[in-house]
Amino acid sequence: MTRTDLSAITQQTKELLKKATDKAITTADIEALRSVLRFHEYRYYVLSEPLVSDFEYDTLYKSLEALEKEAPDLVTPDSPTQRVGQGLTKDFPTVPHLVPMLSLDNSYNADDLRTFDKRVREATGKEVIEYCVEPKFDGASISLVYENDKLVRGATRGDGVRGDDITPNIRQIRSIPLTAAFSAHGIHTAEIRGEVLINKNNFKAFNDALIEGGGQPLANPRNAASGTLRIKDPLEVGRRKLEAFVYHLGYYTLIKGQQEDFSTHGETLKMMWDLGFRSPEKEKKVFTGIDAVIEYCNDFEAGRDDLPYEIDGMVIKVNDFALQDRLGMTTHHPRWAIAYKFKARQATSKLLRIDYQVGRTGNIGPVAKVEPVHIGGVTVSSVSLFNEDVIREKDIRIGDTVLVERAGDVIPYIVKPLVELRDGSETPIVFPTHCPSCSDPLFRPEEEAAWRCINIACPAQVLERLFHFVSKDAMDIRGLGAANIEKFHKLGLLSSIPGIYRLNFEAIGSLEGFGAKSVEKLRAAIEASKTQPLHRLVFALGIRHVGETMAKTLANAVQHIRDLAALSEEQLMALEDVGPKVAASVHAFFRNDDSLALIAELEALGLTVTNAPKPSTGGSFEGQSFLFTGTLNRLKRSQAEGLVEQQGGTVASGVSSKLQYLVVGTDAGSKLEKAKKIASIKILTEDEFISLIGEGFEG
Ligand SMILES: NC(=O)c1ccc[n+]([C@@H]2O[C@H](COP(=O)([O-])OP(=O)(O)OC[C@H]3O[C@@H](n4cnc5c(N)ncnc54)[C@H](O)[C@@H]3O)[C@@H](O)[C@H]2O)c1
Ligand SMILES: [Zn+2]
Secondary structure (H helix, E strand, O other): OOHHHHHHHHHHHHHHHHHHHOOOOOHHHHHHHHHHHHHHHHHHHHOOOOOOOHHHHHHHHHHHHHHHHHOHHHOOOOOHHHOOOOOOOOOOOEEEOOOOOOOOOEEOOHHHHHHHHHHHHHHHOOOOOEEEEEEEEOOEEEEEEEEOOEEEEEEEOOOOOEEEEOHHHHOOOOOOOOEOOHHHHOEEEEEEEEEEEOOHHHHHHHHHHHHHOOOOOOOOHHHHHHHHHOOOOHHHHHHOOOEEEEEEEEEEEEOOOOOOOOOEHHHHHHHHHHOOOOOOOOOOEEEEOHHHHHHHHHHHHHOHHHOOOOEEEEEEEEOEHHHHHHHOEOOOOEOOEEEEEOOOOEEEEEEEEEEEEEOOOOEEEEEEEEEEEEEOOEEEEEEEOOOHHHHHHHOOEEOOEEEEEOOOOOOOEEEEEOHHHOOOOOEEOOOOOEOOOOOOEOEOOOOOOOOEOOOOOOHHHHHHHHHHHHOOOOOOOOOOOHHHHHHHHHOOOOOOOHHHHHOOHHHHHOOOOOOHHHHHHHHHHHHHHOOOOHHHHHHHOOOOOOOHHHHHHHHHOOOEHHHHHHOOHHHHHOOOOOOHHHHHHHHHHHOOHHHHHHHHHHHHOOOOOEOOOOOOOOOOOOOOEEEEEOOOOOOOHHHHHHHHHHOOOEEEEEEOOOOEEEEEEOOHHHHHHHHOOOOOOEEEOHHHHHHHHOOOOOO
């Protein structure tokens, strides 16, 4: 598609949307509607880069549906209302589905659900209906075919009738078993449907890496999942850590002479769970009557942010297969199921101005300041625009009304400006040519999306590096928060990382708001950080592309931090998950005289720069805490607690419905609170636990 095609179709979309809102659409618009919808389906399903919001897509879709209802003779078999999506690529072989993979009918409130229930009761002649309710996973649909208990094919939904054969990619998803004993249930061939997702944590890590590289993050986990499924490198697919939920036995044939041992949808979810699939067995609930269904949907919506993955609604299905058959389906969706869509987490606001933030590595990040607006329970007033290209591509202007989306834990982003609301007073955004902090000229390295300030003494960068160094996941120096760092920096008391360890406490003690007690606390916290393990220091240095996990990999590979300087890029790439980008960045960092001087200075100041073997006497926990869950077999709990205390540690324990906790180390009490949320503290096996509490144990 060329640029002119793109702008023509964008223009056409705008015109049709305006007509739809003004209720001025006529049958003369039918063909235009169809071609515009097909185009947006392709952007959405295949490219994973939608250009319009779901609401706008749905508005156009409903207009077409209404027109076709008015004039049924104008319906064509290839109309978007007669089939699902436009999801086929030219990159993979096309395969027919054993039965069509349909979409779902949508509902948005309790009344819609009651109407659905009424329709089902009337069509079946039943007084009450049993429903199975489960989450509507927000990812990409797939179909899996098993023959003789073996996975033989995995495909995308495609256009509903045919899909892309992506078997090698599907085989990379660990929650999809390659063999499953369907034969134990009399089944020879089974086609099952599910949704491929990327969980919120993995999505965040993936986006952080994109941002760190100066790129533009993906809008949501759904786009990440559907985009990943279409990568032509199965190993890369494996690295992206996709997950799959399966929720529907779409079709099956029986082994000769056998009979099925299930008659409801709920039973098949249990069967698939027992066969080793991840089905919504724990999340599903079966209800009689629609009222309880509505209540369950509301409860689930209230808790959606606590789930590790995104859902965009619930799906309500008639549980009994015999009734499902009686209800049948349209060409677009089954009549026995309906999606209940949660409230969209989008809102419009006015773009007031752009702030430019200087990052730790000198990258200039534009941040849109918008009129505060409530989305999904939080107030949003700052929205990152990531880089200049994003502003140009979306043609965002100061004064624009913008559509802001915030999905779950995902950082808010600007979907687009509402161009039709412009009144001519909007002004283009002029990206700065000089650093807002130090006024040095900015550079944009080739192949990078971000402009950078390359002045290492740039005050904003110095501050950002200090913030990062003391942060919770780095050296974790409490009491030296952003406000204090800024204050000390302004007063000339702190201007570099080693400066933290040479702070003039006398001068600080004379500042307003600093009593003897708080100064002492600050001193102790800084002192304690010297014993932080090496991997934290590696992370704290703020090397580009080196996150927490990567820092651990690097620290574990050497005895002394200096040894990292001796590794070639090839040697670095031999480490787990180290690719060319990371290797180049680490190599460049340790080849730099300033970095080496910094490391030598920190060593002289007494920070831990080696991977020391674990000491087994007093104070052996090195300021760390550990979590042990499970049953101790080789020693008694009281014995373990005694040993921990002998070594200067503390113990806290607790039981929740799922886990038994035993947290040991310095500060175990407060860590226990976190452990309940399965925090990032190290989880031990019994053997590791015993070796940690050391030689005092003989048994
Ligand atoms: N913005 C755009 O350009 C654009 C373009 C096309 C479509 N869309 C959006 O996509 C919607 C249509 O997409 P769709 O056809 O995938 O429908 P959908 O997302 O509204 O619902 C159907 C899908 O839900 C999934 N699903 C998740 N959990 C499920 C469960 N437990 N049981 C059954 N199904 C489950 C299945 O993949 C199924 O195909 C539109 O309403 C629109 O909002 C947007
Ligand atoms: Zn600067």
